[in-house]
Amino acid sequence: MKPAWFLAVALWACAPAASADPLWQDDLNWLKTMVVAARQTDYSGIFVYQYDNHVETFHISHVIDHEGEHSRLNGMDGARREIIRKNDQVWCYLGDGKAKRVGRSGDRRFPAILPEQLSLLNENYQIKQTEEGRVAGFHAHAVVFKPRDVLRYGHRMWAHSDSGLLLKAEVLDERGRVIEQNTFTTLTLGGNVDRSWINANRLDSAPPDQAAHLEDPPEVESLAGASGWQVGLLPPGFKKVIEMRRPLRGKKGPATHMVFSDGMASISVFIETLDGDRDGGHPGLSSRGAMQVYSKVSGDYLLTVVGEVPPRTVMQVADSVRYSGQ
Template sequence: MKARLALAVVMFTAAFPAFSDNDAQSDMDWLQISAVAARQTDYTGIFVYQYGNHIQTARITHVADQHGEHEKLESLDGPRREFIRRNNDAWWNLGDQKPIQVEKQYSGKRFPDLLPEQLSALNENYRIRAAEQARIAGFDTQAVIFQPKDSLRYIHKIWIHRDSGLLMKAAVFDGRSKQKVEQYTFIQLRIGREADSSQAVQMQPPVPAEQKTLMSVSSDPGMPAATTGWKVTFLPTGFKKITEMRRSLHGKNASAIHFAFSDGLAGISVFIEALENISNSKLGLFSRGAVHVYSKVKGDFLVTVVGEVPPRTVMQVMDSVRYTGQ
């Protein structure tokens, strides 16, 4: 369970008009351009992911053609790790490590594709305002801040390329401490015709019969779990249920109940599975950047909450998970 969660955590035109309080609809139209840019634009680049003292470098290549989207994400530090996506099908290549099957990417976001297609909910949960203009990796950008309307979620700040709408940088801040929690930044980038569209051929996910180092992500949406009897009775205002289902567990005959919620920028997931031999080292709170994983035993079940929200919010959600039998 922890391995899959950690893997999921790893591995979310011309100058645009300025933002203004008097033209909120124009502001949202501008963000809408940015929301689709990461899906409809050809680009290849190298970005740096930072949290705490940790720095990780990765290369991403994205091609949109008549067959849909092709994406390849490669880690450039440490052991070889590679993520390949073809529309809704995805694979992890773990190099020499034991392959790990990953759940379907039900709502996961990866830099630079961080904005939702539907932006209306963002105004309900965040105060959106323009910030400074900056030059990043040789591109002119406009910064935008998403200030949450409560203390239960993080502040988000993004830097958008003023020509293509592509995100060049994204940072998350704790609203109380004002400390930076994590940050993604492009340090090299080629967009459009400058990107190597021939990479789409290399992004096909072959699975050699003799050594299946690429493991397919199941496209099966799972079984509906409306009658499980489990309820999540607390969520920050604005979080809406994305899915509730039973998911098979890799290497086990059992299944886990999975709830997924989102406010448009941040996501919260709850996993509930029958209790097996669990050591104390697998319980408690684990963090990586803005993502926090909290596991706790409740009766005969292991409950795990994964959230892109402050630890205190993850704990409040955990306290609200209960079996009602209805």
């Protein structure tokens, strides 16, 4: 009797450990596949962005050729808004007819997810493949990122079952309600994707009048914590990714920019000196779907905190920024 009882207890104790690991690996594999698919799949389709009662439609294409990755995001409503990306160079056209080149640090973009990011994700979210369904006519698997506290939002991502391409992304608040979603409504995968726009939109062959408006990307100077600015009450789970000094358009002096990430969401802190040409703007909290912007004037400085996190998180960060340098 006794050995049998002992065996039962031992089995009971081992069961969760034995089953948890492969399951966790499986859920994680979905994420890895999604990151690779986002880089290496040819696709084009109509993409809908929705939050509150706001709906907007975009056309999106992504093509791989001998030069690398080409991608275009094109707003279909209202004024012209277009993003064109070639590998790690990005151009942005807004309604004013000007194109601007947006700098992008190429060295941190890998076609795979980094181990540090995975361990951060695991600390802050429970990742689980939950259900299967159809998105834009394709069979998809849903992967849920359930936050371990209320300082961040939850995410449900629907990945194409065959390629792993992200078909639909939902951001969930603490009660599980969808506060923002991005989803394909129609999608073409593979070789039939239209490639004519790649050369038509090349900026080196852009008409002179347009080229004249082309602004150079802002010079970004990387700092290793030398600015002396600190976030006293950084929400748990967030780690500093980078700190730099960068110019912001239309502003005289450069701003200090710090970025923090919990593996899924990120928070940016901008610190600018208030002078003649900066009047503090519109202090307070403003939001767009999952994106929050909170700015406040503190002494001679304007603090702006941007992040796809709940309002309390950006406010906690902004309220605890302090200068501890010389």
